[in-house]
Amino acid sequence: MSVADFQPVIGLEVHAQLLTRSKIFCGCSTEFGAPPNAHTCAVCLGMPGVLPVLNEKVVEYAVRVGRALECRINPVSIWARKNYFYPDLPKGYQISQYDQPLCEHGGLEIDTDEGPKRVRILRIHLEEDAGKNVHDAGGGESLVDLNRSGVPLVEIVSEPDLRSSTEAGEYLKALRDVLVYLGVNDGNLEEGSFRCDANVSVMRKGATQYGQRVELKNINSFRFVQKAIDYEIGRQVELIESGGKVAQETRLFDAVRGETRSMRSKEEAHDYRYFPEPDLPPLCIPAGYVERIERELPELPRAKLHRFIEKYGLPAYDAKILVGDRALADLFEKVQAAYAGPAKKLANWFTGELLRLLKEESSDLGALRFSPDQFAALLKSVDGGELSNNAAKDVFAEMFRTGRAPKDIAQEKGLIQVQDAGAVEAAVDAVLAANPGEVEKYRAGKKQVLGFLVGQVMKAMKGKGNPALVNAALKAKLGD
């Protein structure tokens, strides 16, 4: 199989739920996890006589996404009905946008092996989510829960600019990061608040026309994105190499088998019979609205990444980890501002101890018990010689759990290193006096006994001697 002779061409369609409190066209709560149909009303149940009324926050969030992804925001966009029958679609149509969507022609930068690449975004539009069908294990029935019906979605459609499953994975992660940064989505692929479909085709390298594309659905995790796409690329290449033709179809990714298979469709491609939604006027964005949203945009992940690398002199690897979570990045900058020491040192603490503890304790930055100033103080003590690195880790762990000041913890645990020159000298004198033989050996040239002597001094000082001071004092007294 010569996959290498072929160029994959991939476009991604992402459906992301917007984190508004209420649904897009009614006041029901969007909160996840309620009993079936607990968050429904006449409107999102599609009862006779109901009408949609647009949630203003949905517009705000969508415009945020549009501008963060460098799209043009259309001052007038049109709602459309997408008509089809399915039990989780109560009205028998979905209110979406077809002609004239809200946002068009933007892009998102990702890293590839060949360097940074801008993936173009064709369009972003608003629509309502459908409910959920669950197949009843027992009887021959399906159960319908309409809690999710009416939750607001943005659909983000990329151009087919991606050339490998890795790029697709990068794009998806970058997109997820932007949405999470904007506070409009929680980036949860597993829970379904962030969904991805892929359009995959292959063409022979050097060919001028795109191949037949296939739509892949049911990609439920970031891991599966690459797997599904790779499988599909392989399948298509094999098909073409053996003289077959790629059919225009929708395929589901089977995570268990690691393959894609054709959806058994009852009819051919859906005829959605789109027409402008008569119950909603065109979506008109008032003058100045977009500018206001733009002013309030946070620094986006890519920009923050570049800035962290430049401003703090951090390697890309560290910067990526810090920037991966907006709250983490914000905390880093607060602590660094108070610390004012080498940023790489602080970064190591973040990527090492802090992330480890957060994971172990299953907690998040929102519940952090210590303050940025305390963290900075801790690092300063290490730099100043008051605490050894290991001691500091102990103190940090305690600080993390209790929020108490590092100095208090260190004192209580007796971890503060003795820096008093007099005390060190006294201890050194005592040890030298007690070990004349070793002193002789050292002076005769066996420098390695220094280690033993340092150990003795540390023992006498109950481990609290500042190693650097002890070392220097010994050497001085030994006449070095």
Add this chain to the structure above:
Amino acid sequence: MSLTLEEVRHVAGLARLSLSAEEETLMRTQLSAILDAVAELSQVDTSTVEPTSHAAGEVAPWRADEVRPSFPPEKALGNAPAKVGTSFAVPRILE
């Protein structure tokens, strides 16, 4: 006639109507007559005309993002032809 029986069946499928053979024939005749009657619209020059997609002239304001009380289960499922717990039950959907 403007419509073939095939087309009638296709449209009935889209509309989820299980028509009897008699109804199909009747629809074919009657719908064809109606379509013939409305065909005169093609005579009208609409090259410079915008469609009236929306009847209302004034634009209504948007709604604030506030949670309002939902239906209690009795109301949401009060008219349900079949239910299991608080879910609507339908014959099995084949994927």
Add this chain to the structure above:
Amino acid sequence: MEPTELSMLELGRKLGSGELSSVEAVRACLGRVELFDGQVKAFLEVDREGALAQAEAADRRRAAGKRAGPLDGVPVGLKDLFLTEGLPTTAGSRILEGFVAPYDGTVVKLLRAAGTPILGKLNMDEFAMGSSTENSAFFPTRNPWNLETSPGGSSGGSAAAVAARMVFGALGTDTGGSIRQPAALTGTVGLKPTYGRVSRFGVVAFASSLDQVGPMTRDVPDCAALLQTIAAYDPCDSTSAPVKAPDYLADIEGGVKGMKLGLPREYFELPGMDPEVGGAVEAATRALEKLGAELVPVSLPHTRYALATYYLVAPAEASSNLARYDGVRYGLRAGDVANLLAMYGRTRDQGFGLEVKRRVMLGTYALSAGYYDAYYLKAQKVRTLIKQDFVDAFRTVDAVLSPTSPTPAFRIGEKVSDPLAMYLNDVFTLPCNLAGLPGLSVPCGFTRANLPIGLQILGRPWDEARVLRIGRAFEREHDFHRRSPPLRAS
């Protein structure tokens, strides 16, 4: 005098003075329902207990000096597509048989706040599709003026109930003439307000860009008063206009002196217009001229395309609006089905009547791939031209006059198997819906066979007050609206 001889406002005044009680008024209505509805068959559901309870509450308010308004305690009826919490709402269809609404529509809430006891739900063509009430899944309503004939449709039950004095007033809906045409055929007054004037929330939808709720009464001041009760911006309806309603009664007796009234050439040239109708309407226009208005010939050149336009736009929207009737969450569900697809197909085939199926098919076709541009989109463009005709006409005239219906009431069974013939009933009323304008029908004569004839008055958007004023000016010089149908107790 029988209480039911009174108009809504007259009754309201007597209720206010304590001369009559609301309970008496409701009982009087119920009495007439008992005597006549067996023949007329206007009602699908009579809520005897509910209406009496509401009447008692109205009487208590009156005794406490806290009347809700001029219509507090005046019994009304509702076309059966207004969702009324706790009562059945069928939209005249088997697919909603047994459906009990879990909420009150906005207009129903407004009526309750105004204190009008709701006597019951009135018969209609299924999903408001029809012009004779023969498409009701349950039974046809009969015209009180001649029980062999239709009262028109789709608000036939409402019109008949008002004409037969079984209610003092009623609400209907009008998508292509469904308030005005039955009003004309039953000698009553019916108004379709400007699109967006009255909330559609809680009204079973037929064609979203055309449907409007409106009052059906015995005289024009009642019509104004009932309109006043329901004309308000509704935040639950995004097509409801944030335009404040004026006082519709304030200037209603102002007359027509100095007004310019347009006579659209295309309307009066229609072949198939009954000569008695034409004659009565022409006489009515001359009467208005005598009262000081100037009659101005106008042209609405795209009138001939209104029927075709309407019968593409309305079914298209309806085919989408009726997709929710699928047996999943409410209404009829076909039994003994093997799978989901069969459930959908059989439920909708069993639940929908022939006219509804026809329009759903037509609408689906008009929106389908390959046909959207030629049918739906084309129709929406011609609609713009029809609207523009009126904009142009209203530069020179203040209102447009025409017959409401080309014929008087026709025999039940006469047109029902010929859809195109049935559609022709609406030729004069359709353009007004397509253009979103207010339109009023007032009684203007009778045929030799003693069947009512209606005069239609169309106005500029938001100009209901003027349209009512013109209607009133005509009405008070004549007594057509005071005549009663020759009903005999069964």
